[in-house]
Amino acid sequence: MSVIVLDQTQLSVVLADLSSYRPRSMMMEQMISNTLSERCAWPGIEYVVDNFPGWSVCICRPDGSPASVSRCTDYTVSVFSKTPEALERFLDAPGVVRWDRPVDFFAMQKTDEYDVIRRKCLAINPVLQYDKPANSDVYILELDKISTIPLPAGLRLGELGPQHEQYVRTKWPWGFKTGVKQFLEYVLEPSNGFPNSAIFDRDRPVAHILYTADGSIGLGLVDPDYRGKGLYQIVLYDITKKILNVIRQRVVYGYVFAGNVASARCFERMGGTKLPFLVDWLTSSPAVIHSEQGQ
Numbered sequence: 395m396s397v398i399v400l401d402q403t404q405l406s407v408v409l410a411d412l413s414s415y416r417p418r419s420m421m422m423e424q425m426i427s428n429t430l431s432e433r434c435a436w437p438g439i440e441y442v443v444d445n446f447p448g449w450s451v452c453i454c455r456p457d458g459s460p461a462s463v464s465r466c467t468d469y470t471v472s473v474f475s476k477t478p479e480a481l482e483r484f485l486d487a488p489g490v491v492r493w494d495r496p497v498d499f500f501a502m503q504k505t506d507e508y509d510v511i512r513r514k515c516l517a518i519n520p521v522l523q524y525d526k527p528a529n530s531d532v533y534i535l536e537l538d539k540i541s542t543i544p545l546p547a548g549l550r551l552g553e554l555g556p557q558h559e560q561y562v563r564t565k566w567p568w569g570f571k572t573g574v575k576q577f578l579e580y581v582l583e584p585s586n587g588f589p590n591s592a593i594f595d596r597d598r599p600v601a602h603i604l605y606t607a608d609g610s611i612g613l614g615l616v617d618p619d620y621r622g623k624g625l626y627q628i629v630l631y632d633i634t635k636k637i638l639n640v641i642r643q644r645v646v647y648g649y650v651f652a653g654n655v656a657s658a659r660c661f662e663r664m665g666g667t668k669l670p671f672l673v674d675w676l677t678s679s680p681a682v683i684h685s686e687q688g689q
């Protein structure tokens with residue numbers, strides 16, 4: 395089994411192939427598209443396939459260069475496979491994934507693909523971190539189908555900047571993970587071109603949503619004192635407009651934890667569409683790390 399690191403020309407071929415697998419391929423398509431266009435291209439990532447041009451599995455992983463910036467954890471991978479069997483074979487091949495360190499499998503679709511990855515992780519490291527189902531729905535937002543509401547008086551629409559890194563991190567339930575600080579510093583730096591949208595009461599952010607490394611929108615929040623006024627809808631609409639206009643992304647998508655009724659309601663009320671699959675995250679950590687953490 396070969397492991398082929400794709401060059402720009404090969405990436406274009408894989409990108410074109412992926413369009414036949416929508417909506418399942420949407421996230422990988424967007425990441426590759428950003429890489430090729432250099433608009434919101436995540437630094438220090440590479441794409442590997444099992445074969446070329448007749449590829450079946452494409453994995454996005456850190457390239458190990460000093461340019462690499464954390465995507466929430468130090469070693470985050472995204473996976474797209476045409477069949478679970480091909481994925482199983484590829485993951486068994488040496489040199490595809492660095493199993494000697496914590497590996498974060500990002501927004502895995504809960505199909506047979508997820509089961510293959512989970513089995514593989516457990517075979518290598520008997521304990522999985524955060525191994526509770528965190529099923530999320532995926533919502534897409536298309537500008538011609540969604541609507542917004544007027545901004546309540548006294549509030550102002552704007553953008554977060556690097557000075558809000560700590561604020562966003564401490565409010566986000568996963569902000570404790572190593573790498574989140576670096577990730578946020580990168581996406582909040584205006585010169586890196588990642589859109590975000592925020593509502594301010596004077597200088598204080600009271601609602602926000604960010605564009606992130608895999609082309610999704612996330613880390614959304616409305617301050618508890620400002621809930622019930624529809625502010626999330628306003629920032630969701632605003633960031634969708636920016637993403638579609640600036641990045642020319644086909645559709646905007648965000649993950650909503652199953653059970654987060656308020657968030658799901660916001661996406662639905664404004665005209666978002668729920669995709670027909672769930673996603674989940676998996677973190678595989680080597681045994682030595684578990685024992686260091688007393689797990």
Ligand SMILES: CC(C)(COP(=O)(O)OP(=O)(O)OC[C@H]1O[C@@H](n2cnc3c(N)ncnc32)[C@H](O)[C@@H]1OP(=O)(O)O)[C@@H](O)C(=O)NCCC(=O)NCCS
Pocket residue numbers: 613614615616617620621622623624625626627649650651654655656657659660663
């Ligand atoms: C999700 C969140 C951003 C929404 O904030 P918001 O803009 O104030 O949302 P609103 O209150 O205007 O709208 C929420 C909708 O869900 C409904 N809702 C809220 N909690 C609900 C519950 N437990 N059961 C049923 N409906 C509920 C509200 O009635 C409202 O629907 P309506 O407009 O039809 O009445 C906010 O609750 C929040 O910050 N939560 C914590 C962080 C989070 O979940 N972020 C999103 C991650 S995807």
